[in-house]
């Protein structure tokens with residue numbers, strides 16, 4: 001089979017894991033950094049196709065390609081920028097955008113996770129390989145075991161930089177952390193990313209981040225069957241799992257958040 005050569009024409013964007021280039025005919029190629037595992041790339045491509053097939057607004061992978069020895073995924077090109085960029089230009093409409101994002105998060109969770117890895121297993125592994133004391137790890141994994149599995153399509157990295165504002169509406173990108181699990185776990189994950197993830201951490205921004213996370217969470221709950229009780233139940237295990245890979249700001253505030261979440265469900269705290 002002869003495939004047309006890929007020619008990255010214009011550099012579009014650069015993220016933590018990859019660089020994006022326009023390749024013409026309404027397509028882009030996402031070229032991954034060497035540090036990204038094969039498993040992550042395969043999952044991102046598969047999950048985007050699955051999400052697209054389930055009716056989630058997204059750019060579904062067209063094919064896997066390598067270019068100049070670099071591994072890539074070809075996607076349809078989306079017009080516009082991320083919701084983060086959009087909010088910077090339209091700060092007064094942030095509440096509306098976050099509300100809409102919450103609706104999309106809830107709609108995503110109405111789709112099933114298909115053959116994606118079970119989220120509870122991912123959380124248990126991350127807790128077990130994370131830095132928490134063994135006694136807490138054991139107690140947390142036993143607690144996690146009792147929570148419902150859930151079988152929803154979960155994104156795992158649903159934040160302002162992974163949703164694009166296009167003329168066709170918001171579109172979800174970057175599916176490398178997708179799994180099949182409980183919607184509340186994915187809601188907690190977004191809350192943490194918005195409040196304590198990578199980004200500026202001056203006090204004004206922190207106030208805004210906390211407000212924005214609340215706004216997104218409220219909209220998600222309003223549009224779904226997820227309750228505040230569910231969020232409280234999942235928060236300690238999702239936060240503990242995040243300790244394994246966390247390389248982001250507001251560490252003291254995050255540790256207080258984690259301890260409060262553990263205490264709320266009767267698990268041992270870190271301090």
Ligand SMILES: Nc1ncnc2c1ncn2[C@@H]1O[C@H](COP(=O)(O)OP(=O)(O)OP(=O)(O)O)[C@@H](O)[C@H]1O
Nearest residue numbers: 013015016017018020059075076077078082173174
């Ligand atoms: N299909 C697309 N069409 C146009 N631009 C895109 C598309 N997908 C991604 N982008 C742009 O490329 C940027 C990086 O994409 P993406 O979030 O998938 O990469 P990443 O390296 O995994 O990012 P992160 O920094 O979150 O790890 C996005 O913020 C967006 O601006």
Ligand SMILES: [Mg+2]
Nearest residue numbers: 015161162174
């Ligand atoms: Mg991204």
